[in-house]
Amino acid sequence: MSTVSLDEALIRFAELMTEAADGEDVVIAAQDGTAVRLVPVQTKGIPRFGSAKGMFTMADDFDAPLEDFEPYER
Structure with missing residues (x-):
């Protein structure tokens, strides 16, 4: 587990996400x-056409x- 400060997280955000x-x-x-x-x-994936x-x-x-609906038809 790594703990970083908010300032450091702003600089290394992409790395921390990885x-x-x-x-x-x-x-x-x-x-x-x-x-x-x-x-x-x-994520659940990307739905594909025809997958269902x-x-x-x-x-x-x-x-x-x-x-x-018969009474309402003309």
Whole structure:
């Protein structure tokens, strides 16, 4: 785990992000005693066109008029 001051973090931010992304604990401490920890965010990937193919089906009559709306049709 590495602890760096806020001033140092501003200078080395890209490097600290890389360290955190690689799994290392990075703590940034301010002079007033507050501190934060950099942690990587897990991404789910990029959705691809057609990736849901076969995951759902649509009824043959999905666009048929509904009986509940018959009184409102002209």
